[in-house]
Amino acid sequence: MNRIKSAFQKKQKGLLNIYFTAGYPRLHDTVPLLQALATAGADLIEIGMPFSDPLADGPVIQASSTAALHNGMNMRVLFSQLQGIRESVPDTPILLMGYLNPVMQFGVENFCREAAAAGVDGVILPDLPLDDYVQEYQDVFRRHKLRPVFLITPQTAPERIRRIDELTDSFLYLVSGPGTTGGANTQAAGVQDAYFQRIEDMKLRNPRLIGFGIGDKASFQHACRYAEGAIIGSAFIRALDGVDDVPAAAQRFVQSVVA
Amino acid sequence: MNPTYQHPTERGYYGQFGGAFIPEMLYPNVEELRDNYLAIFADPEFQREYQQLLRDYVGRPTPLFEARRLSEKYNTRIFLKREDLCHTGAHKINNTVGQILLAKRLGKTRIIAETGAGQHGVATATVCALMGMECIVYMGEIDMERQKPNVYRMRLLGAEVRAAMSGSRTLKDATNEAIRDWISNPVDTHYIIGSVVGPHPYPDLVARLQAVISEEMRKQLLEKTGSELPDYVVACVGGGSNAAGAFYHFLEEPSVQLVAVEAAGHGIHSGHSAATSVLGKPGIIHGSRTLLMQDEDGQITEPYSLSAGLDYPGIGPLHAFLAESGRARFISIEDEPALKAVSECSRLEGIIPALETAHALAAIGQLGAGPEEVVVINLSGRGDKDLETYIKYADTIM
Numbered sequence: 039m040n041r042i043k044s045a046f047q048k049k050q051k052g053l054l055n056i057y058f059t060a061g062y063p064r065l066h067d068t069v070p071l072l073q074a075l076a077t078a079g080a081d082l083i084e085i086g087m088p089f090s091d092p093l094a095d096g097p098v099i100q101a102s103s104t105a106a107l108h109n110g111m112n113m114r115v116l117f118s119q120l121q122g123i124r125e126s127v128p129d130t131p132i133l134l135m136g137y138l139n140p141v142m143q144f145g146v147e148n149f150c151r152e153a154a155a156a157g158v159d160g161v162i163l164p165d166l167p168l169d170d171y172v173q174e175y176q177d178v179f180r181r182h183k184l185r186p187v188f189l190i191t192p193q194t195a196p197e198r199i200r201r202i203d204e205l206t207d208s209f210l211y212l213v214s215g216p217g218t219t220g221g222a223n224t225q226a227a228g229v230q231d232a233y234f235q236r237i238e239d240m241k242l243r244n245p246r247l248i249g250f251g252i253g254d255k256a257s258f259q260h261a262c263r264y265a266e267g268a269i270i271g272s273a274f275i276r277a278l279d280g281v282d283d284v285p286a287a288a289q290r291f292v293q294s295v296v297a
Numbered sequence: 298m299n300p301t302y303q304h305p306t307e308r309g310y311y312g313q314f315g316g317a318f319i320p321e322m323l324y325p326n327v328e329e330l331r332d333n334y335l336a337i338f339a340d341p342e343f344q345r346e347y348q349q350l351l352r353d354y355v356g357r358p359t360p361l362f363e364a365r366r367l368s369e370k371y372n373t374r375i376f377l378k379r380e381d382l383c384h385t386g387a388h389k390i391n392n393t394v395g396q397i398l399l400a401k402r403l404g405k406t407r408i409i410a411e412t413g414a415g416q417h418g419v420a421t422a423t424v425c426a427l428m429g430m431e432c433i434v435y436m437g438e439i440d441m442e443r444q445k446p447n448v449y450r451m452r453l454l455g456a457e458v459r460a461a462m463s464g465s466r467t468l469k470d471a472t473n474e475a476i477r478d479w480i481s482n483p484v485d486t487h488y489i490i491g492s493v494v495g496p497h498p499y500p501d502l503v504a505r506l507q508a509v510i511s512e513e514m515r516k517q518l519l520e521k522t523g524s525e526l527p528d529y530v531v532a533c534v535g536g537g538s539n540a541a542g543a544f545y546h547f548l549e550e551p552s553v554q555l556v557a558v559e560a561a562g563h564g565i566h567s568g569h570s571a572a573t574s575v576l577g578k579p580g581i582i583h584g585s586r587t588l589l590m591q592d593e594d595g596q597i598t599e600p601y602s603l604s605a606g607l608d609y610p611g612i613g614p615l616h617a618f619l620a621e622s623g624r625a626r627f628i629s630i631e632d633e634p635a636l637k638a639v640s641e642c643s644r645l646e647g648i649i650p651a652l653e654t655a656h657a658l659a660a661i662g663q664l665g666a667g668p669e670e671v672v673v674i675n676l677s678g679r680g681d682k683d684l685e686t687y688i689k690y691a692d693t694i695m
Contacts (some may be wrong), residue, residue: 090464090596091582093476094320100463112594138318139581143595164320165581169308189321193483198324203417217481 040183041131041159042208045081045244047268053267054258054296055082055247056274056288057135060119061111062088065145066117067284069126074285076130078292080248083127083266084162087116087136094164096220098272111142113152115143120156131281133187135162142202147179154182158206162187168198174203187211192233196240203242212237212265220272234264255295270295300625302548302615312621314614317496319584326488327584328432329403331498337402338395338505338616351509354427355384356530357391361517361673366645373666376521376530377648377676378514380539387651387678388510388539389420393489395506397424400487407431407486411439411475413468413535414606414653415447417491417582417613417680422456423542432456435474437467440605447682465599468535468609472583492536493613496584499563500541507542514673515546528670531556532677533657534627535571535607537616539677544625554626557616558660560602561629571600571608572629574620582611588620603632603686604652633693639680640694651678652686 045053056075058292060068068085075083088103088111095103123132134153153161161184162294166175171186179186184210190199192215203210212234215225219286223230237246248261253273261268274291302311309315309331317327337343351357359379368375380388393410400408408430412418418434425432434451438460441448453457453653464470472494477489493500493507515525529549534557547553562570570576578586582597590598590610602608612620619625630638635652638659643649650658654677666672680687687694 091469091473093473093583094322094480096477104463107596137581138593139589139591139597142580143578143591143593165318165584166319167316170316170318191322191324191483193325194321195325216322216483218477221481 040207041129041267042082043192044129045131046209049081051266053081053247054079054263054292055084055267055269056080056292057084057086057269057271058274059086059106060116061106061109062102062275063105063278063281063284065109065111065115066119068116069123070285071288072123072132073126073294074288076127078289078297080130080292082131082133083134084135084269087113087134089137089140092137092219095273096218098220098275102275113149114138117152117156120158124157131159132157133160133162134158138163138165142205146175150178150182150184154184158184159262160185160187162211164189168201172205187214190237192216199237199240199242203244206244208244209266210242210244210246212246214248214250214252214261217250219250219285221251231264258295300505301618303545305497305501309501311614311618313579314587314617315497315500316586317584318581319496320480322483323476323664326479326483327496330502333403333500333616334399334498337399343398343402346398347395347533351391355390355394356382356487357509358513359383361514361521361682363521364646367642367661370645371661371666372668374669374671375661376527376671376673377646378510378673380510380675380677381648381650381654381679385416385420385423386681387416388507389417389491390423390544391509391542392491392503392506392538393417393420393424396487396489397428397430400441401428403487405485405487407482408489409433409435409475409478409486410489410491411435411468411471412435413471413606413609414651415440415444415451415682416606418456418458419447419450419454421489422451422454424454426436426454433478435459435471435478436622437465437471439466440468440471443686444605445683445685447458467605469597476583493615494536494583494585494611500585500615503538504541504545504615507538509541510539510675511544511546514543518671518673522671526550526553527673529554529556529664529666529672530675531558531654531657531660531664531672533558533607534612534613534616535609535653537613539675541613543675548624554562555619555624556660556664557619557625557627558625558657559629560604560607560656561631562603563628564631569601570600571610573610573612574627575629577611585614587611587614588617604635604656606651606653606674607656621632628660628663630656630659634689636693639687648676649680650676651680652683654678
């Protein structure tokens with residue numbers, strides 16, 4: 039069963055994908071957060087694997103990654119936390135997002151085996167080049183039924199978008215505009231909408247989720263006009279800042295976006 | 298064609314090192330550069346402008362000076378390639394002059410750069426002033442403190458210096474911030490990387506622009522020694538741009554021993570070091586697969602060197618390949634012998650070297666060079682920027 043596909047079949051519009059950093063705010067918040075998000079109505083969940091030098095991330099995710107590493111998070115701890123997660127979170131797609139170096143050091147084969155065993159559905163590695171994915175990773179990913187998710191930006195050429203669309207069977211991650219995660223939209227009015235519209239008009243195979251700079255109900259609903267749904271990361275992490283009851287805060291945040 | 302030391306493969310690999318591991322947001326920028334840099338470098342009009350600036354603005358060729366008193370002390374024949382005499386005081390400007398001309402031809406109007414010791418930042422701010430371009434330099438907060446004069450120089454030249462506050466707040470973090478800026482400004486901005494690091498084509502692009510150093514060395518050596526080829530070429534390595542330039546035209550000459558000198562900080566295994574060739578394992582940093590100081594989880598570790606230009610946790614992929622293949626010999630020098638080499642060069646030759654360069658000078662005694670052999674040290678920069686450090690460690694130096 040492909041949980042990602044099922045999620046998009048079940049609900050064709052307005053899917054909410056929430057990102058959080060594993061091991062943040064505390065080392066063992068990972069599983070309670072997953073459960074709370076699924077219960078509250080997140081349609082997909084992305085778990086960030088913290089990295090010391092997250093190039094595509096803005097200050098909020100950088101800080102949560104630093105804190106998570108300081109808390110003792112690493113790949114082994116994460117996979118042991120995820121053991122048995124499918125008993126309490128049976129249907130919500132779970133994706134791992136992170137950078138290539140920690141995955142390389144863990145071993146790609148080991149990483150895919152452990153992720154699949156834990157019930158992970160997809161993987162997002164922004165610094166893994168398409169050609170390298172095809173030549174060195176695709177076979178392993180397929181063997182373990184893990185779906186890659188690739189990013190598309192306003193500058194990505196149409197033929198490259200087509201190629202990305204062919205290489206996966208999950209969803210396309212539309213980066214909303216120039217900038218790292220959590221940044222404000224600095225584009226002139228209409229530029230972003232024209233870009234979303236251009237992608238929509240390409241009639242691609244995969245559904246689309248819009249991410250980067252989506253942080254509340256208004257920006258979520260705006261993004262949903264042009265795509266099947268949207269991804270929220272930095273704003274959610276900020277909502278966990280200094281909170282005692284992390285699952286309750288997660289629930290409140292999801293409610294504030296979808297209710 | 299077999300990949301050589303001089304030329305990486307089409308995808309930017311030197312052996313297993315190199316490539317372009319970048320997020321999609323950077324892909325169009327890097328692709329534009331990759332598709333255009335060789336044609337632009339080959340354009341006669343570019344070459345005319347580049348060579349003219351190197352001569353009239355940078356002050357090239359720089360002298361190759363026979364250091365007789367140092368030679369006497371070490372009982373070998375030592376030449377110093379005087380990159381410290383370049384405009385702005387270091388070799389860094391060879392690269393920034395070339396890249397600003399490249400940026401103009403690509404239609405860019407805004408320049409960003411990272412800097413460690415501040416020399417690359419100053420060299421970038423200088424060429425931006427010359428060309429009337431907006432310039433933003435990212436510098437680690439710690440480095441801004443220990444290389445204050447260079448911060449003021451950049452500001453005087455009209456550049457904006459932005460502090461990198463993440464991680465160890467040094468060169469690695471300044472590079473992260475510059476890359477994030479480029480992600481946020483993908484259309485009008487060119488990123489002038491200061492070393493032979495980063496995604497392909499940067500390592501090759503920067504090596505080609507620094508190659509003028511060894512091109513001149515060959516001509517000058519022929520004139521002074523009767524042979525274009527020395528026995529040793531010695532250079533310090535942080536990211537490795539001055540070493541790449543000093544080695545470039547000797548890479549395919551097996552009789553020339555190439556010696557790369559890294560900073561061992563308090564000692565290679567002290568936990569406070571930047572000796573990447575010894576402590577690094579293959580990994581990815583700033584878009585390139587190279588030798589990288591990291592923990593067992595693949596988290597990049599914080600390097601240390603007293604010198605702000607050598608504390609980088611990686612090395613350029615060319616150097617990783619030179620280390621792995623054995624083509625170059627790697628030597629590590631600790632803070633203290635580097636400081637002692639500062640005073641030795643100052644007192645014996647009347648030349649105050651940069652702290653980075655002093656690591657190369659401190660390695661002379663370990664070469665095993667004979668009395669008839671010719672050693673070229675790339676004197677990559679002058680020591681003015683390090684005066685505060687030299688005053689602080691006066692007891693060690695004197």
